[in-house]
Structure formats: structure tokens, C-alpha cells
Amino acid sequence: MIMAGAAAGYALLAGAVVPYALARARWPHRAPLLGILAWQGLMLSFVVAAALTVYHLVLTHRHVHDGLVGLLGACGSGRAADALTTPPSVADGGLLLMPAAVILLPLGWLARTLWHTRREQRRHADLLNMIGTDAIGFDATVVDYTVPAVYCVPGRGHRIVVTQGALDVLDDEQLYAALEHERAHLIGRHHLLRTIARAFNRAFPGLPLARHAEAQTALLLEMNADDRALRFHSREALATALCEVAAGRVPSGALGAGGPGALIRLRRILSPQERPPRAVGVGVVVASVTAPLLPLLLACIP
Template identity: 60%
Template sequence: MIAAVALTGYAVLVGAVAPYGLARARWAHRAPAVAVLAWQGLMVTFVVSVALAAYHLVLTEEHVHQGLVGLLSICGVAADVPAAAPSGAPRGPEAGSAGGTEAPAADAVTLLAPAAVALLPLGWLLRTVWRSRRARQRRLDLLALVGRPAPEYGATVVDHDVPAVYCLPGRRPRVVVTRGALDVLSDAQLRAVLAHEQAHLTGRHHLLHMVADAFARAFPGLPLARRAGEQTALLLEMVADDRALRRHPRETLAAAMCEVAAGRAPRSALGAGGPGALIRVRRVLAPQPRPHRVAWLAIVAASVAAPVFPLLLTCGPTL
């Protein structure tokens, strides 16, 4: 019971308190890739903590003393550890076949709650992947009808007055540029914003978007779910900005971002404009030093270690 209370408190801290602190962290915009890792770590930590808390709430007294080994024995991983017998039932060979029949059923019931917690976001992730793939395919079919290939830019041009540049990730990635964007962007600005979109494609940023979206759908109303989706989207745009800045001047990229800021990418696509463009322009024009290497490593280590702490609590009785 103590472990269940500790794990529940840890889940509350990760799901309801930590998101506000991380969203306000000044270092996040200076190291957006590390910040994305931190948000992903919080989501994994929340799922692990809630699943193990549910396990501790329903497990038997014998499994309490066995800790993680008790959990593994239920799963059949640690076969040498005897399964818990019902309270008051014989422990020796005289238990007979009845006890052996009841134990697996009781163990299966014990795993239902933690399995449901773990499978809920996984199910939403699979659904999100399926829906995103369908939406991208519909968009690709539409582009085949209304788009015009532009090999000189490695993109597809569509006849639309609003300046917009976005990419459609997937097996057949496509960068899309509207006629309005070609009218207002210089050649240097266009190539800078195209480098931004290529960074999204090579970094496979859409996968991280889908993870955050699935988590938000699995746990609606949770502060971590709401904040993780918003911050992941903004931070990934900053990661793409940094990649584009390796080959293009800051002023050129900032000017291009201002021109396409009003353009909205369709669902399942990643665009250079949209919400957060002003924050990114300011960041591009007024760069801040990256966190010290020690601080950077400490943040990465904390993000990786956070999901391990609930496992240590579960292992505690066996140590």
C-alpha cells in the first residue's frame, strides 16, 4: 500500500505539477531537442507510474513482498517464483490442482488494471497513426490533381493566394508551396523555408506529434497531456528552425517565416507558419546561448531516469 501511495503521488507530480514548470523553463527554447525529450520522458513516466500504482493496489500480499519479481512471476518471466495463493489456502503440495487452477485466473485479474493503463495510450497511438495516414493519402490524392511539380525546389506548387509552405510526411513525403508563397518570397527566403520543411521530414517529427496527440486523447483533461501537445509542436518547429539556420542567414529565415506566418498547414502536415511563429521569429533574430554541457547532460539524464524511478519503487521489497 505504501508503494501504491508513493507511485500515485509521483504520477500526480509528473502529470499535474511538472508540466507547468517545464513549460516555463527558460532553457527549453535554447535547447528545443532536449526539451522534446523531457516532454516525452514525462509522458512515459506518467504511464509507468499509473500502471505500477494500479498493480500495487490489486496485487496480493505475497507479491508485495516479492516486488518486481512478483510482477514478473505473474507474467511468466520469473517462473521460479511461486504464484501467490489465495488467502487461507494451503501453500504446500496438498493444495492440489484446485489452487493451481485458481492462481492463474487471479494473476490475470491482477494484471488487468496495469495492462489497461499501458494499452490505452498505445491504442490511441495506433488509431492516430491510422487516421493520419488516411488524411495524408487524401491530401496526396488531391495534390495529384491540383498540384504542379517544381523540381527546381523539390516541391509541389498549388494555386492558392495565401502564402504557405508545409510538408506531408510519410512513405512518400512531399513539400508543398502555394503560389502566394512564390509571389512574396525571394529565392533565398524560399530555400530557407524549404530547408525548414526538409528538417521536419528527415527528423521524422510527425512521429513525435502523433505520440503527444495519442497521449492527449488517452488522458483528456490532464495538464501534462495538454501542455505536452502544445509544447511539442512549438519545440519541433524550433528544432527545424535550427536545422535551417545551419545553411541560411537568420534574417533570411525570419523574413520568410513572417511572410508565411498566416498560412495554416492542413491536418497531418507540418508547416513553417501558424501559431507560435512570432515566438520563433524573435528566437531566430535574438539567439540565446545553449545551456552548459553539464546542464544539458543533467536534463537528458533526468528525462531518461524519470521512468526508472517507479520501477525502483516496485523493486524495493526485493532489494
């Protein structure tokens, strides 16, 4: 029961305590990719800790407790090595399905969300083939719609879409800044990271980590795309384009230049800040990679 309590405490820390602190932190806005890595590591840490909690609760009195798929036996416990010589029963195998379900739940939601997103993308791509026209001078599809909007449809056959309203209000530099923002989404496969966070939120509804991870991942991905656009275009051009297209609605499965947190992003673009020190970046990477492993290391304690 001690190991079950330790794993449960770790899951509580990762799922309901750290997310509030990370959501309030300002350093992720200065280094969006590091922030995204931190949220991904935190989600994985919660799944591992929650699975170990269930494992120890349902199998603590069983001989299979001495090996989490051989893990504890590999840790060098003599008691585990002896127990592993006794084959697990059918009942033990059934009980193992309970901790496995904690892992399979988010994976199932991920598969379902990916399928649904891909279906929406294909549906919208088919619609664009009927109502869109290829733009002359830049690689994008123009839709005759009065509301200014610039967005991309990721996936196979990806494309960038610009409405006629956006062409009417944006000058050339502003338009190319918005297009570069969308190319960053496509090059970085940002839709996959958003899908992971969305699936995690659906798998664990009501969990603070799930709610904050989806919202913050979406915001940080937009900030990362902003940073790429700023490599080639002025801050004024990108900020103006963001203001003009912020009200444009984006279809399901697409990523738009307006995106979430437009006001926060606008302030960030116009008030640049230095990236965190290298030591902070290294610390975040190490913590994000090792955090999911800590519950497993705790399980190896005799």
C-alpha cells in the same frame, strides 16, 4: 498501500506538477531536442507510475503482488520468491488487466492516431497529384492558391508543398529558408513525435501533462526545424519567410513553416541565445532516461 501511495505521488508529480515548471522553463527553447526528450520522458514516467499505482491497489493482498511480471522476484525478495512458486489464479490474471489497461490505453490511441494521420496524408497526397505541379528549380509541389503557405506532407511519398501566393511574396533566399525548414521536419521524422504527444493527450484528456506535452512538443519541433534552416540561411531570410507564411493554414497530417508559436519563434530567431551548458544537457538526458525507471526501482524496495 505504502507502495501504492508512493507510485500515486510520483504519477501526480509527473502529471500535474512538473509540466507547469517545464512549460515555463526557457532552456528548452535554447535546446529544443533536449526539451522534446524531457517531455517524452515525463509522459513515459507518468504511464509507468500510473500503472504501478493501479497494480498495487488491486493486487496488494494477492500473492502475485510479489512479482510485477517477475520484477520483484528479480529484486531478491525472499517473500517474493516463495510466493512465485504458487501459480496465479484466473482472478489474479483478470486483475492484472487493470494496470495493463493503463499502458494499453495510450498505445491504443497511438495506433489510432497514426492510422488516422496516415489516411489524411494519403488523401492530401492524392489531391496534390491532381492539382499540384512539380516546381522547376527546387524539389517541391506548387499549388495555385493565393494565400502564402509552405508545408510538408510526411510519410511514404512525402513531399514539400508551396502555394503560388508564397512564390509571389518570397524572394529566393526566403523561399529556400522555408524549404529547408520543411526538409528538417521530414529528415527528423517530426510527425512521429507530434503523433505520440497528440495520442497521449487523447488518452489522458484534462491531464496537465498531456495538454502541455502536445503544445510544447509541437513548438519545440518547429524551433528545431528553424535551427536547421539557420545553418544554411540568414536569420533575416527565415524570419521574413516565417512572417509571410504564418497565416497560411496547413492541412491535417502536415507540418507547416508557419507552425505553432510563430511570434515566439520569430523573437527567438532574431534574438539568438547560447545553448545551455553541456552539464545541463547531460543532466536532462540522464533525468529523462532514469525518470521512468524510478517507480520500478521503488517497487523493488522490500
